[in-house]
Amino acid sequence: MTANFTEYLNQFSEQEWLATVEKLLPEIHEVDRNAIQIWFRFYPLSLFRYLEAAENREQTIQQLAIQGDFELKNQIDSSHKFLFGHRFWKETKAAIVARAESNTNESNDLASIVTDISKEVGKNAGAKECLTKSIVFAGLMTLVQSGIAAFKASKGEVQIDAKQLKKSAKDIIAERAKDDSQGVFGFLKTVDKKYSVCYDETESNASFRIINDEEIATASAKDQTKDWKAMDERRWEGVIPVECRSSSCGTCWVGVLGGQEKLSDVSPREKRQMKIFGYNQPEEEKPFIRLACQAKAFGNATIVIPTWNGVFGKKIYGNVERLELEPATTSAVKLRETIADASNNTK
Numbered sequence: 001m002t003a004n005f006t007e008y009l010n011q012f013s014e015q016e017w018l019a020t021v022e023k024l025l026p027e028i029h030e031v032d033r034n035a036i037q038i039w040f041r042f043y044p045l046s047l048f049r050y051l052e053a054a055e056n057r058e059q060t061i062q063q064l065a066i067q068g069d070f071e072l073k074n075q076i077d078s079s080h081k082f083l084f085g086h087r088f089w090k091e092t093k094a095a096i097v098a099r100a101e102s103n104t105n106e107s108n109d110l111a112s113i114v115t116d117i118s119k120e121v122g123k124n125a126g127a128k129e130c131l132t133k134s135i136v137f138a139g140l141m142t143l144v145q146s147g148i149a150a151f152k153a154s155k156g157e158v159q160i161d162a163k164q165l166k167k168s169a170k171d172i173i174a175e176r177a178k179d180d181s182q183g184v185f186g187f188l189k190t191v192d193k194k195y196s197v198c199y200d201e202t203e204s205n206a207s208f209r210i211i212n213d214e215e216i217a218t219a220s221a222k223d224q225t226k227d228w229k230a231m232d233e234r235r236w237e238g239v240i241p242v243e244c245r246s247s248s249c250g251t252c253w254v255g256v257l258g259g260q261e262k263l264s265d266v267s268p269r270e271k272r273q274m275k276i277f278g279y280n281q282p283e284e285e286k287p288f289i290r291l292a293c294q295a296k297a298f299g300n301a302t303i304v305i306p307t308w309n310g311v312f313g314k315k316i317y318g319n320v321e322r323l324e325l326e327p328a329t330t331s332a333v334k335l336r337e338t339i340a341d342a343s344n345n346t347k
Contacts, residue, residue, distance in 0.1 A: 005099055008106035009144050014045035017141065020110040024133060027115075031084040031169040032134035034288045035304075038255030039080055039138050039279050041289055042306045043072050046316045048145050064315060067234055067251070068241070068308030073146035075307065076154040080142075081202050082257065082304040084169050085135030091125040092117075092132065092139045093156040100148055114140065123172060131169060160202040172201065176258025179299045198302040199239055201257070208239055210297050216263075217242050217252045217292035232307075240305055245293045250277035250311060252292040254303040260286045262299030270294040278313035299342075 020039060025033055047070075054060040066083070072079055080086050095117050108116070114136050121132040143151045167175075180195050193212035197219060200206035205235045210219035221238035234241035234251060243249035247270050256263065273291070274281040281289045292303075313319060 003258075004105050005102070006143060006148055009140060012110060016110065017045060019139060020114065021124065023111055024114060024137075027130060028133045029084070029128070029169055031172050032131070034255070034257050034260070035083045036085075036134040036137055037282075038257070038288055038304060039083065039134075040141070042255065043070075043079065043141065043145065044280065044316070045144065047278070047310075047312055048072075050312075051314050064310045064312045065307060066310035066312075068232065068306075070308035070310065071145075072142050073150050073165070076142055076146055076151060076158050077157050079086060080135060080138040081159045082200075082255075083134050083138060084172060085132055085138070086160065086202075087165065088125040088127055088132050088135055089139070089158050090120045090156045092135045093151070093154070095120045095124070096136075096139050096143055097148075097152055100143065100151075127346075132285055138232055140304070161204060163204050164202055176300075177303045195262075195300045197297065197300070199305055201302060201304075209299075212298060213296050214242040214299060215245075215293055216240065216254070216290075216295050216301070216303070217245065219293065219297070230319075234309070238276055238290045241309065242293065247273045247291050247294050249309070250274075250291070251309045253277065253279050253309060254292050254295075254305055255291055256288045256290055256295075257302040259297075259299060259301035260288055260290075262301055263290065264294075264296040264298070266290070267294060274313075275310050275319055276313045277309070278316050280317075 021036060021040060028036060051057055051060060077089065080089070085092075099113075099117060106113070114133060115129075117140075118129050118132045118136045121127070121136060122129045124253075125132065128341065175198075182193055195210050195212065196207045197210050198207040198214055199220070208215065208220055208223040217238075217240050220240040221242070223239050228235035228238055232241060234243075236242075241251045241252065243251040250273065253274075263286055266281070266287060270291050271281065275291070279289050281287050
């Protein structure tokens with residue numbers, strides 16, 4: 001019965017899922033090590049369960065200042081497209097459904113389940129196991145948060161354009177590592193050096209220019225090549241959604257797939273605000289979850305932009321002392337009030 005497998009997966013907490021990711025991280029190909037950790041931060045299980053248990057779901061969403069599409073059930077085939085392993089989504093989905101529909105009572109630990117399914121996906125897709133583990137992780141968590149009916153009903157389509165699909169993991173790693181050429185006399189340049197920030201590896205030419213020592217959000221606002229707001233109403237200024245420039249709203253959070261070492265260190269303010277937002281930023285000087293309005297670039301970087309934002313640190317994780325948010329610099333009064341309430345309300 002399908003309930004055997006799905007109910008078994010539902011027994012694990014977010015902490016146990018993250019611990020399993022960390023345990024198997026050395027077995028995941030370099031191309032997806034940051035990506036899978038970012039993905040789990042983009043779709044936290046604790047937030048999903050908190051909302052599922054809420055008496056008034058819509059009111060709770062409003063209290064947590066959630067904007068955009070945060071539900072995995074609406075993004076079963078697309079949420080993980082920034083993983084290299086997404087290339088094997090069709091095989092992964094089929095393997096997970098088969099496991100869920102088996103009559104076997106599950107008793108293995110999470111690591112064993114991921115490893116078993118990864119081997120099967122690798123065999124069916126003709127891929128190395130190290131390249132399939134990340135998408136299996138994402139697929140299993142998607143099953144947990146979307147349910148077997150919705151999971152089965154999705155088309156299972158790979159959402160990467162043909163040109164990008166041809167690139168190998170080695171090609172992508174090499175592209176993330178290189179910086180734009182500064183010309184013959186580039187060694188003489190200082191503040192006027194220009195680099196690129198790729199914001200979507202699944203598309204060709206999805207990048208914007210950034211000046212040396214410039215905040216990512218500021219640079220993204222200069223890109224007016226598309227009607228960004230029509231694509232996402234939070235993108236009223238440019239590529240990256242933004243409401244302020246002082247780390248007050250959390251709207252501009254991004255994951256860093258490559259080049260994190262070329263970004264500025266996390267400031268105490270950014271680190272503090274990230275706890276308020278609940279984005280689970282790693283305790284590192286240059287972590288893979290950043291606020292684009294605070295992170296300055298000193299070279300090329302590759303990022304991924306989440307489809308939503310919110311303020312749930314205190315409610316979900318209880319890891320936030322009563323703190324006043326930095327004053328916002330825009331006229332988004334309603335959002336500021338909602339965020340302040342979400343971060344300071346102790347109930």
